[in-house]
Amino acid sequence: MKTKFFLFFTLLSVFIFAQENAESAPADSVAVFDYSLVKSFTLSDVGSDDGTALKIKWECTDNPENKNQFRLYRLTDGDTVRTLLGNFALSAEYTDENLNREESYSYSLVAVDSLGVEMQGIVSTDLMKPKANYFKTDKIILLLMILIYTIVIIILVETVKKGKVLFVRKISGLDTLDEAVGRATEMGRPVLYVPGSSTMSDIATIASLNILGPVAKKIAEYETRLIVPNRDPIVMTVAKEVVKESYSEAGRPDAYSDNDVFFLTDSQFGYAAAISGIMTREKPATNLLLGMFWAESLIMAEAGNTAGAIQIAGTDAVSQLPFFITSCDYTIIGEELYAASAYLSREPLLMGTLKAQDYFKGMIIAFICLYLFFLIISTIFGGNVLFLNKILDIIRFIFNS
């Protein structure tokens, strides 16, 4: 039995050894590479960049038996030593990045045999400097969209200025703001306004502060206390100004207390813990959680729910919306947060921008439907109709841009 095993393993190892040898045998290596096989070897500048990249492309006459590779070298003008960039196939392209736009570069190809030994001969490009561009051509559609959007906004704002009345659908969460503030007044308890956990660079925070203005004005009119705890010092500064101005507008500058708009901490869960503490100690009748929230959203919302306050939350963070919907009485979902400013103030100029948003959304829906329509027709015809494929490519290009 032992002898049989021994024989089996010996034969197996001989077989494997023979296989490895057969693979590594230099069947096609030659000492000199025929560079006339190189059909093209071009060096070009990479477009839409900051002048730090060059593109090298080479192509060889197709010969399936040729198992050689090319070794690509870079030579900086003024240097004598070439830098190896790697081994590549006989036809390939390579983008050399992180270059200096003040210097010129040339590239060389040296053939290597299947053992990795460099063969005689070399082919090189001329010197070239990478160029810095002034426009990202791949973003042209995006720029066009922004321009069209801006023009639509301006046109609608001008239309509204002339007196056209625009219809805006009912947003329950915003309609209830008055009722929520009124409830706090009746109960003699404060209103807690949380402007989110993010910084001023977040558009959701700006949207939240835009809502804070009308809310603070209403609260000042009702002579109720407003508490605004902040996580970011810049947001705190802006919130102070917004509340102070709103109290002045309501004719109650004396009711404004600087200590009611304050900084808590920039720690995410420290902030959540502090807000929960305020909800438990101060027992606000109304909690308004509007802005950008992350994992702390549920901690705050559940603490408010347990305290028995009426809660209105709003965020554009899709992952946090289910938590707010579960724990709050009203939830302002996504875009409604950005519409709130116009909805509450009913200012004609802001209403115009709201309508522009709707028109653009309609346009995106139309594009998606158009794409779906052409995709179905193209599938019915087996995907071979050139005209349909072109249309689909154009729509795909617009979406990708």
Next chain:
Amino acid sequence: MFIRRTLPLLVAGFFGIATIIQFFVPHPASRTFYNMVLDWMIIVTAFTYLMAVQSTIELHTTKIKRKVEGWQYSLVVLISLGITAFIGILGGAFTPSTILMKLIPAFKPSSTSPLMYTYLYMQVPMQSTIFSLLAFYMASAAFRSFKARSFDATMLLVTAAIVTIGRVPLGEFIYKGFPEIIEWILKYPNMAAQRGILIGVELGMIATSLKIILGIERKYLGGGK
């Protein structure tokens, strides 16, 4: 009026347009401008933290002075702030400073600075404690929302039950196709709804930004209009 209204609007408009242009220009000059603005932001943010400290001290000092309910906690906040600032300034943020070693000869250099020590062994455990509460809150929120009161709520309950079972090994044990069903739910109906919301959000963001750049939206400057 010019300082309080017009100038901030002009500054917001100028930097808004400049940042949009910067996005479309790949030239190094554009990147230099962007980096410069980022540096300005860092400097401004650093100074605003002084205002944050001032706000915290003022708020808690007032609470202690007026002896409002729970004023003792305010005392804890102020003492903690003082101690942290003290060890931060003398102990260095990341490596023990030589000042501390000169002041206290017995102080031995260590790889963990005193400030990092307070962060690692006090702040991090406290944050983790609050974070762990999330699990309990999630259970209570799920209990409330998964009551089959209406057709929509029943749909939510059924979907949630399928996803929950399918996400644990038990699901695959019961029926091998469970993970594929979950993938389908998350990839198609769920993603479609999310994208619908996200398209609206993105447009809202652009509209809000344009409103600020064009000076249509002014509430962030304070006041209603």
